[in-house]
Amino acid sequence: MQVVDPHVHFWDLDTHHYPWLANQGTSFVGDARDLKHNYLPDDLLREAGDIEVLKVVHVEANHDPADPVEETRWLESIADAGKGLPNAIVAAADLSAPNASEILAAHAAFDRTRGIRQILNVHANPLYDYVGRHYMREPAWRKHFALLEQHGLSFDLQLYPAQMEEAAALARAHPGVSLIVNHAGMFVDRNGVQGWRDWRDGLRVLAACPNVSVKISGLAMFDHEWTVESLRPYVLETIDAFGASRAMFASNFPVDRQFGGYAELWRAYAAIIGDASESERTALFRSNAERIYRI
Template identity: 85%
Template sequence: MQVVDPHVHFWDLDTHHYPWLAKPATSFVCDARELKHNYLPADLVREAGDIDVLKVVHVEANHDPADPVEETRWLESLADADGNPARGLPNAIVAACDLSAANAAAILAQHAVFKRVRGIRQILNVHANPLYDYVGRHYMREAAWREHFALLEQHGFSFDLQLYPAQMEEAAALARAYPGIALIVNHGGMFVDRSSVAGWRAWRDGLRLLAACPNVSVKISGLAMFDHTWSVESLRPYVLEAIDAFGAQRAMFASNFPVDRLFGSYADLWHAYAAIVNDASESEKAALFRGNAERIYRI
């Protein structure tokens, strides 16, 4: 099976600083101590099994916030290294930038110098339950953040949108306000409040609000973060709902490795996606597994 994987993370703990791995903690996702080891392109290729990984997009891995450009510089050096056993991976980079910071414009300009940078991610997840809250503030409501968000268009950058369903209405308004900026919903919209009908409706209806914006697409990834003992059948409703909302031309499968490797192998995950969409047309499958990621991230 050939895939383009638009959501992977690499890190080298010997040469770079990742605060969350320097002092790993337990969260709803996992025990981060289990991820405290180097993970490089060759590791991904080695464990891919029968999955032929054609290209990958690296999404910022919570590198040292004091120097987000260093992560980009390092990734470019990995891809350009002579004799790279991972065939020039990563092919594209979604870099980090705190858009609320006073130096955000300068950081964006520095990222733009690198040929593989395609976009920016800043995690936005806010939740009333401290267990699920990532950032504790509503960035999309802040004037400075929105001012710097607008700068993405002049650099041709997309924005990887990691948020919860309760934030989707606000994010859809953001997408409408900036139609020239492509937004990519991360991890299928992170359906977190799974114990109620209201939670399901918030996620389902939120996806459709976002999908009504032509500049928004979705990555179907990270589902195991909320389903540690996943199966094909447990993933099926979330995969199909996301595809139904966005259509096969604005959805793409991704791995979220190495985080999701805590809950299953790389090959098993991709074969699960394939089983779920087995009756889709060949053109739809080509779009979901390869074409959409190539088009949206321009690789």
């Protein structure tokens, strides 16, 4: 099976600082102590086994926020020195910061930079709350978000269903910016019917914006004992919302490695869409990621 993986993380703990790994602990996404080791392109390729990984997109790995551009600089260096991986970089930037415009320009100067991610997840339950503030409502943040189009950068959109209406308004206000929903919209509130409806309907509100696409990834963060059947409704619902032309499978490795193997995950995706057409399979496994991330 050939894949283009549009959501991976690499880190080198010997040379760089990642606060969440330096002060690791247990959260809803698992035990970060299991991730406190270097993870580099050769590690991913070794784990892939019989899955042929053609290209990968690196998404910022919560590197030292004091120097976000250093992560991009390092990733460019390992790609140049090795097998060309990662092929594209989604870099980190705090769009609320006074120096955001300078950070964006610095990232954009690197050949492989394609976009920016700033995690936006806000939740009333502290267990699930990432950032504790509604960035999309802040004037400075929105002002700097508008600069993405000027630099030709996309935005990886990591948020919860309750934030999807607001994100759709952002997408409509900036039709020239490509937004990519991370982790199938992170369906977090799973204890009742309303949580499902919020996620399902939120996906469709976002999908109504032609400049929004989605990555089907990170499902194991909320389903640690996942099976093909437990993933099936989330995969199919996401594809139904966005269509096969604006959805793409991704691994979220090594984070999701805590809950299953790399090849096992990709084979699960293949089993779930086993009756899809060849063109749909090509789009979901490879060509959408290549087009959206321009690789």
